[in-house]
Each structure stands twice: as structure tokens, then as C-alpha cells.
Amino acid sequence: xxxxxxxxxRVGMIYQADSGPVExxxxxxxxxxxxxxxxxxxxxxxxKSTLLRIIAGLRPATRGSVVVNxxxxxxxxxxxxMVFQASVLLKWRSILDNVxxxxxxxxxxxxxxxxxxxxxxxxxxxxxxxQKRPNELSGGMQQRASLCRALLLDPPLLLMDEPxxxxxxxxRDDMNLELLRVWGESSETRKTIIFVTHSIQEAVFxxxxxxxxxxxxxxxxxxxxxxxxxxxxxxxxxxxxxGQLSLEIFEKLTGRKTM
Amino acid sequence: MKRVKWVLERLPALSLFALxxxxxQFAVSVLExxxxxxxxxxxxxxxxxxxxxxxxxxxxxTAVEIFGAFTIAAVAGVLLGTMIAWSPLISRALLPFxxxxxxxxxxxxxxxxxxxxxxxxxxxxxxxxxxxxxxVVINTAVGLSQIESDLIDLGRVFNAxxxxxxxxxxxxxxxxxxxxxxxxxxxxAVVGAIVGEFVASxxxxxxxxxxxxxxxxxxxxxxxxxxxxxxxxxVFGIVAMLTRILTPWANNPDHQ
Numbered sequence: 001x002x003x004x005x006x007x008x009x010r011v012g013m014i015y016q017a018d019s020g021p022v023e024x025x026x027x028x029x030x031x032x033x034x035x036x037x038x039x040x041x042x043x044x045x046x047x048k049s050t051l052l053r054i055i056a057g058l059r060p061a062t063r064g065s066v067v068v069n070x071x072x073x074x075x076x077x078x079x080x081x082m083v084f085q086a087s088v089l090l091k092w093r094s095i096l097d098n099v100x101x102x103x104x105x106x107x108x109x110x111x112x113x114x115x116x117x118x119x120x121x122x123x124x125x126x127x128x129x130x131q132k133r134p135n136e137l138s139g140g141m142q143q144r145a146s147l148c149r150a151l152l153l154d155p156p157l158l159l160m161d162e163p164x165x166x167x168x169x170x171x172r173d174d175m176n177l178e179l180l181r182v183w184g185e186s187s188e189t190r191k192t193i194i195f196v197t198h199s200i201q202e203a204v205f206x207x208x209x210x211x212x213x214x215x216x217x218x219x220x221x222x223x224x225x226x227x228x229x230x231x232x233x234x235x236x237x238x239x240x241x242x243g244q245l246s247l248e249i250f251e252k253l254t255g256r257k258t259m
Numbered sequence: 260m261k262r263v264k265w266v267l268e269r270l271p272a273l274s275l276f277a278l279x280x281x282x283x284q285f286a287v288s289v290l291e292x293x294x295x296x297x298x299x300x301x302x303x304x305x306x307x308x309x310x311x312x313x314x315x316x317x318x319x320x321t322a323v324e325i326f327g328a329f330t331i332a333a334v335a336g337v338l339l340g341t342m343i344a345w346s347p348l349i350s351r352a353l354l355p356f357x358x359x360x361x362x363x364x365x366x367x368x369x370x371x372x373x374x375x376x377x378x379x380x381x382x383x384x385x386x387x388x389x390x391x392x393x394x395v396v397i398n399t400a401v402g403l404s405q406i407e408s409d410l411i412d413l414g415r416v417f418n419a420x421x422x423x424x425x426x427x428x429x430x431x432x433x434x435x436x437x438x439x440x441x442x443x444x445x446x447x448a449v450v451g452a453i454v455g456e457f458v459a460s461x462x463x464x465x466x467x468x469x470x471x472x473x474x475x476x477x478x479x480x481x482x483x484x485x486x487x488x489x490x491x492x493x494v495f496g497i498v499a500m501l502t503r504i505l506t507p508w509a510n511n512p513d514h515q
Contacts, residue, residue: 053412056412056416058412058415058416076415076416076418077416078418080416082412082413082416084409084412086407086409088407088409088410088413090410090427090428090431090432091508092431092432092434092506092507092508101413101427102413102417104423104427105413105414105417105419105423105424105427106417106418106419107419107423133507133508134508135508
């Protein structure tokens with residue numbers, strides 16, 4: 001029981017647009033275990049980002065039940081880290097002060113988190129940039145800083161909304177490896193991660209399970225277990241099994257047979 | 260090296276200015292323009308340095324009016340803008356009223372201020388403030404509201420109280436908006452102070468200009484204009500300095 005961090009039961013979401021009610025999500029049922037890495041893939045408009053915000057308690061579901069850490073979600077949940085597609089760093093603050101922002105917002109003493117912040121910056125190779133402003137960093141470095149910010153208060157749950165979607169392909173591959181390393185793939189205390197992406201390869205490479213979604217309304221088309229060995233290395237990404245899994249998900253998403 | 264660059268960058272403007280002065284002096288001498296129509300630079304300089312007019316007294320009065328008008332407009336504008344961004348209810352109550360006040364030609368209100376408050380520094384200050392505060396209100400409200408929705412979500416994830424989101428995220432985000440409005444206000448404050456002095460006053464650079472109408476002492480009017488623009492430039496310089504201090508990320512061309 002306590003092993004289930006997230007339990008979604010027939011979650012639906014209807015919002016009012018100018019043209020009338022639009023069904024964004026329909027009949028989403030999903031359980032996520034502690035320490036599991038779940039990727040959500042799907043076409044744009046399939047509601048995968050909305051689903052992430054419903055889990056975080058930032059948007060209300062209009063149907064079904066959302067339970068996180070054994071509690072019904074009715075308001076923004078505690079102890080969660082969020083990373084968005086844009087790094088949304090405060091441009092007037094240094095990287096260090098940006099990473100410390102969660103402590104300030106949560107009413108904690110940011111001084112007590114200095115060491116933790118520096119550890120995270122070191123872990124992501126940003127230690128020399130602590131005093132720089134965001135606009136002095138490349139897109140990949142900004143997203144690393146954003147990841148540090150999400151990890152500052154050591155939340156057991158990490159919600160990531162296309163965090164590397166705006167990066168170029170090479171930087172993105174680097175960031176995938178980096179996230180796995182920071183996550184601590186084989187560690188007992190590793191965090192639970194929900195990772196929204198529109199890249200099938202990224203999802204297959206990193207996740208334990210890939211939730212394939214279809215659009216209008218957004219529903220779960222398939223939940224695909226990824227039993228590739230960990231730690232996932234560049235070699236794992238290049239294996240035939242990884243390619244086969246990507247292909248199957250591609251076929252599911254597009255409804256096209258490739259063979 | 261840096262100083263050389265500084266001078267080189269300003270050289271075109273300085274050269275043009277010097278050239279215009281020379282042309283002006285030359286035209287006035289050759290065409291024998293009378294002083295009351297257009298004084299030569301030399302005559303203006305004589306008026307500037309002569310002791311017919313107690314310049315320091317007049318400059319002081321006008322400068323106090325301009326700085327006062329600027330400060331009142333800035334403080335009132337930021338406060339009202341913050342109230343509007345803070346609560347939709349306040350916004351609905353206040354905004355139509357402010358828009359109405361803004362459509363009034365403030366110059367036309369100047370005589371009323373003098374009836375209510377008499378001659379002096381305060382009414383002129385208030386006219387300048389009235390002309391200059393509206394852009395600050397609007398830009399403050401806009402700057403406080405133009406926040407990426409992800410940043411607002413970030414605040415909500417940490418259950419941050421509203422005042423904290425304002426203090427840490429919204430207000431710094433509004434700095435560039437507020438400062439660009441203050442540049443307009445710096446000019447408005449000068450206009451307001453001078454208009455007030457035109458309508459009724461016995462001191463100040465605006466009064467000096469009005470007084471030269473009867474005496475035909477055009478050189479003195481030009482000299483007064485010179486002092487007005489110097490005072491205006493100082494206010495403008497203060498805003499530019501504030502901009503560099505408060506928004507160092509926004510105006511460093513190396514890091515754009």
C-alpha cells in the first residue's frame with residue numbers, strides 16, 4: 001500500500017473553452033510505485049502536461065480520484081519538485097539564489113541550504129557558475145540549474161514537464177545521462193519521477209514504464225514496461241531491444257505498421 | 260582605454276553640437292538678427308553668467324518642484340499600480356477612475372490648483388505629479404502581472420503566501436516596466452513644474468521666461484531654457500542610474 005506513491009483512478013478533466021466544453025483527459029488510471037521512473041509520451045494536445053499538473057494539485061481533475069502519498073489531492077501537494085520546459089529562472093538572481101528560491105518560498109532559512117545548493121551545483125557541473133546570472137548560461141546549463149532548484153528540498157517526487165524539449169539533440173542526450181546519474185538509478189532512496197516528453201527514444205532510454213497517450217480526449221493507449229538493464233548507458237540506448245521498444249511505441253502512437 | 264572609447268563614442272554628438280553653435284553665431288552676426296528675436300550664443304552665455312538674474316534662487320525653486328513632482332508621481336504610481344495588481348476588486352474600482360483622471364488635460368487643471376493652494380512650490384509640484392503618475396500606475400500593474408504561469412505554479416507548489424510571491428517574484432519582475440515609465444515621468448515632471456510657474460508664480464525658471472516676455476530680454480529666456488534642460492537631464496540621469504542598479508541583467512549588452 002505505502003509502496004504506491006501515485007494512484008490515479010479514472011481521472012477525467014473537462015475544461016470550458018470558448019467553443020464549449022473540451023474533454024482534455026478521459027478515464028486515466030495509473031499507479032506509480034516508489035522509486036519508479038514513468039515517462040508519459042503522446043502527441044501534442046493529449047493532455048500529458050495537464051495530467052502532470054493534476055498530480056501536482058495545481059489543476060483540479062473534474063472526474064475520478066487522485067491520491068498522492070495516500071492522500072486525496074485537493075490542493076498543491078507538498079514535497080514535490082517541478083521542472084518545466086522553460087527553465088523559468090529568475091533573471092535578476094544569481095544561479096545560487098535561484099537554486100535557493102524554494103527554501104525562501106517555503107519559509108525556510110535559505111542559509112541552511114547553502115551547502116546543499118553547492119552540492120547540487122557541483123553534481124551538475126555548475127559550481128563555477130553559482131554567482132552568474134541565468135542569461136550568462138547556455139540553455140542546457142539553465143535547465144541544469146532548474147533541476148538543482150527542483151532538488152533543493154530533496155523532494156521524494158519529481159514532476160518533469162518536457163524538461164529537455166527546448167534543447168538541441170546533443171545537449172538533450174547529455175542531459176538524459178545526467179538526469180539518470182543525479183537520480184541515482186540503482187539507489188534504494190531514489191526519487192519517483194514522472195517525466196513528460198514527446199521523444200519516444202528519450203522515454204524508452206530512461207523510464208521503467210512508458211505510458212503512451214492518445215489525443216482528443218487524452219487517454220492511455222498503452223502502458224509499456226521497459227525492461228532494459230540498468231544503469232542505462234549509451235550502449236544500452238544503441239541495443240536492438242531499445243530500438244524495438246521505440247518502434248513498438250511509435251506504431252502504437254501513429255497506428256502505422258512499420259514492418 | 261575605456262575613457263578614450265567613452266570620448267570617441269560621444270565625439271559625433273559633441274562635434275555636431277559645436278558645429279550648430281558656430282553656425283548659429285555666424286548666422287546671427289552675418290544676418291544682423293536683433294537680440295530680442297534671436298540672441299547669439301555669446302549673448303546667451305553673457306545672460307547665463309551675468310548677475311541681472313539671481314539664477315541659483317530660481318534654479319533651486321524649479322528643481323525642488325521637479326524632484327518633488329517626480330517623487331510623488333513615482334511613489335503614488337507604484338502604490339496604485341501594486342494595489343491594482345494585488346486585487347481584481349481594487350482594479351475594477353480604481354482603474355476607470357484613474358483612466359478618467361488621465362483623460363483630463365492636466366494643464367487645464369493648473370489654475371484650479373492655484374485657487375486651492377495659492378502660489379508656491381506645492382501646487383506646481385502636484386501638477387507635475389499629476390501629469391507624470393499615470394504611466395507609472397499602468398506599467399507597475401502590467402509588470403506585476405506579466406509573469407510566466409510556470410513561475411506562479413512554482414510559488415503554489417511551495418505554498419508560498421501571496422505577499423512573498425509579490426516580494427520575491429512579481430516586484431523584481433516589474434522593475435524594467437516601472438523604470439521605463441519613470442523615464443516618461445522625468446520629462447512630465449519638468450513640463451508640470453514649468454506650466455505651473457507659467458500660470459502663476461513669482462519664482463522659478465518658468466517665471467523667468469514669462470517675465471522676459473514683457474522686457475523682450477530673449478537672451479535671458481534662452482538661458483532659463485538651458486537651466487531647465489540641465490535640471491531635466493539630472494532627473495533623467497537619476498532614472499538611468501536606478502535602471503543600472505536595479506536591473507543589471509537587462510541592460511548589459513554583453514549578455515543579451
